[in-house]
Structure formats: C-alpha cells, structure tokens
Amino acid sequence: MALRGTDDGARLVAWLRSSHPEAELIAAVRGHLRQRLPDYMVPSAFVVVPAFAQLPNGKLDRARLPEPGDGLDHVAPANALEAQLTAIWQEVLGHARISTTANFFELGGNSLSATKVAARIRRDLRVKLEIRSLFSHPTIASLAKRIADTQPIDYAPVTPLPAQEHYALSPAQTRLWVQDRLNAAQAGGPLPTSLLFEGVLDVDALVRSFRALSERHEILRTRFVLSGNQPVQQVLPPGEAAFPVEVIDLQEAEDRDAQAMSITARERLAPMDLGTGPLFRVKLLRLSEVRHVCICTMHHIVSDGWSTEVLLDDLSTIYDALVQRRDNPLPALSIQYKDYAGWLNRLLAGPDGERMKEYWLTRLGGGLRALELPGDVEQPAAPSWKTWRFELPAAETTALESLGKRHGATLFIALLSAIKALFYRRSGQEDIVVGTPVAGRELPELESQVGPYLNVLALRDRVAGDDRFDTLLTRVRDTTLEAFSHPLYPLDRLLDDLRIKRVAGRNPLFDIGLTLQNQRQGAVDRYAGQVRIAELPDHDLLGADTEAATDFWFLAEPHAEGLAIRVVYHAGRFSEALVQGLANELTSVIGEVLANPGVRIRNLTLGQHVLQAEARQPTVELSAF
Template identity: 40%
Template structure:
C-alpha cells in the first residue's frame, strides 16, 4: 500500500519488515523518520537536497552515512562523501570516478580554496543536452576548457559551492537562490546552513518574501525544540553579516514537503506581525497621538504593527526612511519635525512626548500641482547640468546606464508596452530642454508610441556573442544625449539566444537619479507582468510631476527663506580649505580625465557587527560612524585638520515626490574639524551634529551654494 512508502511512522516498520540494510532517502524523508530500532540498516544514502547537520546527528552514529550530490544532467550522482556527526555542515564529498568537477567564477576561471563559485561537471556522465531546446542546451552545456579532450563539455549546475582544505566540496546554495535585499546580494543557502548549525535547530529554510510591494525581507522557517529567537539572532550574528540575519523567524513542527519528498517552498506561510518586530514584547500605543505615529511608522517601515516602545532603527529604519517619516508627520500632524528629533527620541512614546512640546518652526510649503501649461522653469540642479552640457555637448559623464541579463521566455511586445506606459506616466521621461532669451526651459511632450530596437546576436559564436554584447552595451552607455532634441531615455534589447536577452537602459541625469532607477524597475516589472498576462497595469495617479517640484523649489527658495537657509552654510563653510592636498604619485591634472575604477573592499562580519553596535551605542547611524573614520583617515594622509566631504542625499523631503522619476538628488558638504587631542567618540559626536544640521538645511541646492560661496 502507498502509505507504507511514506515517511513517518510506517517507514521504520517497512524497513524492519524487509530487513533492509541499505536505504537511500531524501534528507526531508530522513528528518521525518525515526532512526531508532533499525539494527539491520548499516548504510544510509542521502541525496536530492542539502543534508542538515541534525539529520546527520540522528542517522550517522553506528552506521555509514553517505551524502550524495548530482543533477540529472550529469546522470544523477556526481560527488559523494561519508559524513560523521561532528556538528558541522556536511560536505558533498569528492567526484566519483570518471567525473570531473570545477568551481569557476563568473568569467569561467577556477577559484581558490574557500571562495564561492559555480560548480561545473565534466566527464562521461554529462548528458548530450535538452531534447528540442538548443538554446538552453547551449547556455547550460559549455565547452570544457580544462580537460584537453576535443569536443568535451561541462554542465553548468547553477549550484554555488566552495573547496575545503581537505579537497572536499561544501554546498552553499543555488545561484537562482541568490536574492538582493536592501541592496545586498545574499545566498539563501548560506543563511540556511548557518541556521542549521544552531544547537536547537533541526532544519531550516530561508526565503526572501515581498508580502507588501517594495518590502522585501528575509524570513526563516525553523524546525526545532524550544526555539529562542534572540538566541538564534545572536548565533547568526556570530557567523553572518548583519544584512543576512532574517527579519522574522517562523517556528514550524515540520517543513512542508512536495510529493517527491522535497521542501515545498510555496507552501511556507507568510509571517505575522508579531514575528516581524524586535525581540521585546509588544506594547500598544497609549494615546491618539501615539496611534497616529504608529500608523505612520508602519507605513514607512512596512511593518504591520508598531508598539510604543519599538525602536525606529531596530525595526530597519535609517536616515533615508527617517526623512520619509518627517514628510508624513508634516502632512498628517501639521508639525515640522526636525530629523534630529527622531535620533534623540527613536521610540513612539518618546517621540510623541517630544512632539507635544515641539514648536511649529519653519514649515515646508506643500508640494502640489500648481504649474500652468507650456514651457517650464528648470530646477536648480537641472540648470547646472544644462550649463555643463553647453560647455561640453558630447560629454556622457551624466549618463545613467544599466544592463540587465534576462533569462527565460521574454514577451518583447509586453516589454515595449511597459516602457511606453512608463514614459506616459512620468513627464520627466518625455521632457527636452531649450533656450529662449538666454534662459533655459523644459518642454514636456505628449505621450507617444515607444520603439524598442532589438539587435539579434544569436547567430554569433558564444565567445564572439559575449564580446559583442559587452561592446554594444558599453557603446550605448557612452553615447551622448542631445538635451534639445531628446529623447533622454534610450532602450535597446540584445537577443543572445531564444531565452537569453540583455536589456540596455540609459537615462540622462537631468531627468533621473539613483532613486528614480528603483521607481523605474518596480513600475516596469509591474507593467510587464500585467501586459504579458493580457491585462492593464493599475497604478495610483501621480499627485505631482517633476516640473511641479522645479516650480515649488523656485518659488520657495527665494528672499528671506533662501537667505536664512544660505546663512547656515555661509557660517558652516566659512574659511574652509579650497582643496584637499592628498599625497599622490602624480600631479593633479589641470582638466579632470574622469578615468577611474572601482575596488570592492570586504570587511569581516565581526568588524561590521562591532561597528553597528558602536554606532547604536552612540546614537549615530553607520554612515555617520564611517564618515568619521573616513575624515580622520583623510586628515592623517593630508596633514590637514579641516576636512570637507561631499555626500549625496535623496532630496525627496515630500511624500508626493517618493514615486516620481526625476532629478531630486542633492549634495551636502559635511565639514569636520579634526582635533588631535579629541577622542574618536568626540569626533563622532561632532560629525553626528554636523550631519543632522546639514539634513535640516538640505534644501539649498549644491549649485546655489557653489554660486554664492564661489
């Protein structure tokens, strides 16, 4: 009967009845089956998915436990190793005879011991390909550059592994299980392995969930006894950086399984509000003001409920979200809340008390749709880019390019319509610029059909195809825009294979910024999903457009208001050095070349954790702490004690601006006096005060500051 084959109570009975000595089961089946009272079972073979350490602890003692790994494309089993119950994450062993394995980086080169890479499998067991799917075959079965055998191929598994010093392989996770949360790329398998190593955890699965639009969080589903969320967090912080620690932990009696015994990730439930909060108990808001603040925090932080003792920064808040909260407090409560108030009173209870004592202060006028039809004024930032474009018309320095590799079936017409809808929705993307009587203006054009050029490279050899893709994408990114003729958004689609494309999108900075890129990607994805499903996307109407902001800025920042705002910066930057004299290996050029490079730097998780803890103890953000260290470093190298650093700020101080595509970003000059007799704590306190004051005077455009201060 079928129930005899199911894990749980009937399976041990079957093993005893048949006196089986060798069994092969998935880890999920082993986890759901008792290992007691099975003296005949001498060898256990695990395969099909990652083997948790607690399953090893139950099944390995007194018998042989083999952990196997291998995809169907490599004739099922490619590596195996015997594992013991030592508490560590079990390896997937070494390759079988006639199997070759390579751990390669994104450029197809071998990686050193301990470094993550994609597992490639070669040898006689590698399949010929996928029946009737030549493009997918070409993508996954690649030429073997290492064996020296003519015509040999490697199968790209899509699995992330790393070599151990003993020559065995550790399984980390799937490449397609890589997720990006708050800008960090995360291997879900690495988080799961760290969780499974916790003493009380029997098994765990981690997902990146987006249960509310734009609110992506890591959620851990944990099977174990007497689970302590605080202890789990502490355990993970010892082994992982802060950004890889899940926001919520959902305890389960058992992980849901599919019919073939693997974890059914789609059946995992969404976490409830209590799981998403900090580790302390929930305390309900006690007054109507606290209730209003809690609703605003919930909206900004995307947390279902907020208690009166919850800490804004512990719930995921940072200075950018704090700016959004200030905008909402202004609109809802008619109070101008200084940003520093949130740092001084980071809980609902403390902030409500501060608001009750707050004076109205200088309030920002509302951002509304007030402009008339016809040519519009430029914002201060746009005017600066217009001026620079007149000096160097063919300069591509202010291009904002992005190239996205799209895998799988692509509905090209749905993608074209998505861009068309995006441009129709955002006036900035159909704006051009012109000059009249010596003054620049912007002209907003009517919505029109959008063309998405497609360049077919699928007939080229693979190496030639990749090189040509890079050449075309680079050429497109460096091609200058014409501000008068437009358009200031360009798109091109490169077709590499039937199910492989590269989308190249380029915008001019005069109509966009980094925040806008997030708006663009989110709306584009929503529209594409709707059009490809045969429906229309539904967005809430935009309350204002970028030209409304430009007019608002011009009307507000003038007269006494401008002089008051400028007064702070005049005092703050009086006598600041004109340049930072860093010792360099060559003289500073008369004209900036703009040639440069990026060098990624990785800090150990223990260091980042200690930095975050120090910042929190001092009531500062990690940005303030790192800025302090950076300015101290510049002071030591330059021999100067007066250090000014330019830093970008989003500039979206009204809630109405958060959903717009446009050029809002501003530059703040953060000046610090580095005094040798001071402690680092005193330096951090100075930087914190300077940064908060700069946030409160962020409305003065950098362009106006340069003009006034020369």
C-alpha cells in the same frame, strides 16, 4: 529573503519552519546570526510557521508567506498620537505590527527611512521633526512625548502647475544643462542600467510596458530648449515623444557575451541631445530564448539612482499585468517633476530658502582649503578617474557599526569619522570637508517620482590631533544629522553665495566624497510573469556625476561578507599604488579605533593594525550576461 516594503525598497525577513516554541527559537537564531553577521545582514523580523505553502510546481509560494511583526512583546498605542506614529512607522518600515517600545533602528530603520518618517510626521501631524530626534527618541513612546512639546507648522505640498507651453528648470537641471552646453563629458551625461531577464520573455509586452512608463512619467518625454536666453523644459504629448526600443538578436553570435559588454559600453558613451531627445532609450539584447539583457539609458537631467529603482518597480508591475492580459494597475500620478521644480524654486525664493542659505553659509563660510595631499602622477591635460576596490571584513564592519550605535550614530557616520581621521593624519589639515549625496525627496509624494532630485551635501568638521576618536565620532554625528536636516539647498547656488571660483577638474567645496549604499540601492530581484528581473552590477545608483571632479570618492556597499568599498580616484594626480596604500591605511585606522575608541587621532599609526582586507581589481563578470 529581501521583502519589499513601502519605503526605501527592502528589508531582510526570515521565515522559519519549526514546531519549537517561537520566542526561544527566534532568540536563538537571532543570537546565532549576530555572532556571525554584521547587524545589517541580520533579519529585522522572524516569522515561525509550521509549514511552507507551495506552488503546483513545488516551489515556495512567496505570496502566502505571513506578514512579519516586530518580534517583541507588543505594547499597543496609549493615545491618538502614538497611534498616528505607529501607522507612519508601519508604512515606512513595512511592518504589519509594531510595539510602541520597539527601537526604530532595530526594526531596520536607517537615515533614509528616518527622513521618510520625518516627512510623514510633517505632512500628517504638521510638526517639523529633525532627523536627529529619531536618533535620540528611537521608540514610538518616546517620540510621541517629544512631538507633544513641539509647535505645529504649516505644510506646503507640491501641487500641479497649470498647463503651459514650457516650465522652469530646477536648480539641478540648470546645472546639468550648463554642463551639457559646456560639453563637460566627465559628468552629468547618460545614466545606464543593465537588467538581466531570465525566463520566457514577451517582447511585445515589454515594449508596451516601457511605453507605458513614458506615458506615466512626463519627465521621460521632456526636452530642454531656450526661451529667449533662458533654458526651459517642454513636455511632449505621449504620441509625439519618440521612444525607440531596439531589439538586437545575439543568439547566433559566438562571442555574444563580449558583444553584449561592448554594446553596453557604447551606450554609456553615446550622446543625448537635450533639445530634441529622446533622453530615455532602451536596447534589448537577446542572448537566448530565456535570457535577455536590457540596457536602459537615461540622461541625468531627467533621472537619478532612486528614479531607476522607481522605474524598475513600475516596469515589473506593468509587465506582469500585460502578460496576464490585465490593464495597467498603477494609478495616475498626481504630480510630475515639473511641478516639483516650481515648488522648489518658490521655496528657495522664500523665507525657508533664506534660512537654508544662512545655515550653509555659517557652516561653510570662512574660506575652504583644498586637500593638500601631494599627487604622485604628472597631471595630464584631460582629467580622468579610475576605481580601486577592496573589502572590509564582516567582523570589523559589524564592530564599526556597533561602535557607531554606542554613540548614537550609524555605520555611515562611523565610516565617515574614520575617513576624516585618515585624511587628517595623511595631510595634517584640521579642516576636513567630505561630500555625500542625499535623495532630496523630503516629501512623501516625491517617493514614487522620476527626476533629478539628488543633491550633494558638504560635511565639514574640525579634526585635531589631540581629539579622541570617540569625541570626533560624536562631532561628526552632530554635523551629519544637522546637514541632513537642511538637504534641499542646491550646491551650485551655495557656490555662488560663497563666491567660490570654479576650477575645471576640481570640486570647489571638497576633494573627498562618501556614499554608503543602503537597502533601497541594493539589487533586489523582481518577478513579473514568468521572468526574473535582476539588476546587473557596476551601475551607479545615486548618480555618476556625484563622484566627478573629486580626488577620492568612497562608495561602500554592505553585503554578507562585510563592506565592499570602491574608491573612485583622480588618476591624473594619484597612482594606483597610492590609492591602495590609502585603502590599507583606512583599514588600519578602523582596526585601531575598534581596539581603542579613545585613541588620540595623532597616535593613529596607519599601518600597525592593518586588517586582512581583500583587494579587488575592477572586473566585469562575463557570466553576468
């Protein structure tokens, strides 16, 4: 099952009931699963038990399942540095016991958890470790040797600002405030999340839980006003902040599923006033005594996809305590988003900000060409976007991930390389830039925060027809890991630095985007009191505005059957048939490079190795309600 850890949410753990020898059984089961599932669907840990503990009702007692180790012969830390690194890995990966010879990525690590490890190393060891070092030194023993040769640095944590009437905006908030003033409806507005509550729900306790969230996270009771001619944020005291929770009873409605969907759609479009608020609202739809749908809507200026997961974790914890007549167990937060905004503004104004600026000017200077892929639709006056969905089968997804690993890369980097190869073949352009979102939470103290931390990076690579695909993969790996080491420089500030003119309906830096959703972003059921809380599908976990104004944005989500890919495309320029053709060509590219990683990019046929990818039209499952 998915076990929630302390980092990016969940990892897969298997508990086996057996009397067979543990080592032999785990090896056999792991080998069996690896032959049939992608690597990311194979549990990162196995625990063998003689019997499963049960609750009085006969169900599995999850709380009494033993903690997993790393499944390897244990090698203890040889020195103090290895002991410190072991503690960091245990915290991030959620393992109770880790060998110093265990591979970080075999333990369930990914780019996001690598960022968390690097952040903790910076805080605890005062060492600046680039993410790529974890790829080249993936064990505690090898990483300790790498760190021992590194000079210490100063660490500047986020600290609380003194109380004042108003506070400066972060660069992301400034961008979203300007968009709101310009009425840019296609981006940056409400961010809704739909939850299904199954079980006997204590509505009063739920309402009090949401109000406790508003008290805990100041950003949820913040409004945005002008001070002179500058936008600022004002934090309202808990008693002054309006926080409506509307309960709508649909039990007697014959078409309650359709009504629930209609209400959800209206919530997505309902405007929010940044100057008056509230910028966090909740609607609870009662479908039956044991089934409720809760629609939580926040403006992008106060939240992002990671924040949604933080709020759901907090909500389930608080609700569980309240229904058991206990106090809220969550400790008060030491900092708030306004404190981070001040910290980031100071960072960008100092030498670190200048170094980040220099890096991105070097990477993206020299002029950028728009993607010259002819559209096949007459462009309307107002831009619009639609979605096409398709599946990459499990076998090919597993093989693509394995190809990446052989070159020190992740599934994300391998997929990104295939997309760049595709658009080179489609357009003939050698300069390919792809955008991707990053969490922007570079410090450990930001992981439990709510706010618009997300940033978007532009990943630029040269692609030539004579390039072998494996050479391109290595180049894309280096570009990506370097960019991930410079994640905080704001996109809008970079546009000003590059003196790039903004054009309505187009992204000034890139026309293609890619998001690979990881386990933090996957829907993991939560349990509180007698209620199961499940996230309903089709809400964007990283922030819907990341896809806006690009020609194509690929959103890939690993699951048991392979890789589910959504393509959000500019429907004012491209037809569904053209996008379906691109999807088929991408599967063809993947099939060809898996068959021959050394294939020259110009020799990719875009059609002779089309995989059996299942196309799926956008749908909403009524049964989800």
